[in-house]
Amino acid sequence: MIKKVYYLYIIGFILFSLFSYLFIDGNFFYLDFLFTGIALHDRVLVSLVYLFFIIFFFLMYYFLIRDIKKVPELIKKNIFLTVFAMLVLLFSYPTMISYDIFNYAATAKVAFGYKENPYIVMPIELKNDSMLRFTQAANKIALYAPFWILIGALPYFLSLGNYLVLILLFKFVAVLAYFGCLYFIYKISKSYDAVVYFGLNPLILIETFVSAHNDTVMMFLALSSFWLLKKRKILMAGFILALSVLIKYSTIVLALPFVIVVINNFQKLKINWEKIYFYCFVLLFLIFILSPIREEIYPWYSIWPLSFLVLTRKKNLIYLYSFLCFLLMMRYIPYMLTGNNFGLTPIIKSSVTFVPTIIVAIYLLVNKKLLKNN
């Protein structure tokens, strides 16, 4: 049964990668020969197919984590198929559900191509650049912290001016960070379960392999920082945490548990690491739910708390959080259906995410199941 589930899961992602090409922007002239316009004209159909995919992925994920002990062996036995699926997913169309990767590329081009300060010069000021035809946030200065902009130099120079290669390299950076996260999750937890919870989560896979969000890079650095901290390499850990903060700022909240650990280290007190990871989860979750103050809750922000939640071994909470991830992936549907972010779209987005989460959380709290270790 579990073997079949795993195969179905992999095949699902290969099909999802093909499905992503229905979302090609007509203005993205590099791939205009693949443009069908289906995502624009058959919105209901496309939304239903997306809905089907998300339900299917989370259902398969649920079956996989229910039988989690068998999954690592399954992956080992099917390593070629797994790698093949990941490669196919890596080549999926990147702006199916988020245009952020185009912003990364635009920022890199402003900084390293035009040699202008991306915190001052907006891409839109570089008139007649072909990237303006499809870059969505061209009227904004750089949205990310300096270290992310610096990282952008690598894909930019390696691409040798080829935009498609640049996009692919940004994806590659995200995927490398994903594997980095898996590595440090294992190093910290010494548990394959934690790796599977994180690595096979459909939201993580889609937001990393398809949309290539830099959140994975930020969390890779944060996790490596806490691993170094565990090894009592405080200075190095602090430096790496600072780099993580300089990707997207959110991990600044981890400074608090970081300092607590350092103080405990100096006082030679025993550190309850599971508690520390739980604090990290709670703090990142707080930042995550406070994100509407700045803009809105984006599904990929949920990568932050999940990175530490999987280290806590709180199985019920991981289940509940996976359900939240499922609802977050639903947030893309109102836009997919209507093609705009106005009117009822934001209301539906919020309702889809929070009403079921609150109902389930209350139910679990009433039944006193939450936070109870398996």
Added chain:
Amino acid sequence: MGRFYQVSILLCLFLFVFVGKSFAQSSYVLPYPGAMPGNKVYKLNQIKDKFLKFWYFGDFGQFDYNLKLADKNLVEAKILFDYKQYLLGYQALLRSDDYYQKVKPALKLAQTHNKDVSDKKTLLSQASQKHVEELMKMKKDVPQDFNWSPEKSPSTNLNLWQAIDNSIKIRKNIYD
């Protein structure tokens, strides 16, 4: 019917005169100058402005930086002249000129780097127009000469009109 034509012609003349006047003025907005001389943070602001030069790297960055500071110093000069602080105003005006003269080279450099500068050129012409407007107003409010006599050094004669004329010339040269 004849009355209708008379009223129409008068109305057209009225609109022509007033609309014409509003078009003659530049829509370019000069910034709020921030701390003025005498304020505790004024010196700090000046140091900050010097360091910002490195933050505003790149051709467009330098264009923005020099134009911003030319604007800021012009407003500073205007306010100082209003308060009859002629020496400080004169110095601010010279600083504004200095920054303004660096705007066009930055734009030329951008052009040599194959950047489309059409929007920046429009902005610069609007800025020049606004600067000239303000300088002409300033000239009406300041004396032609001002003799500055500090306590422990010989006095200096500041030819304010000449300085303003020179500033106008710089703006017009860049505008042309």
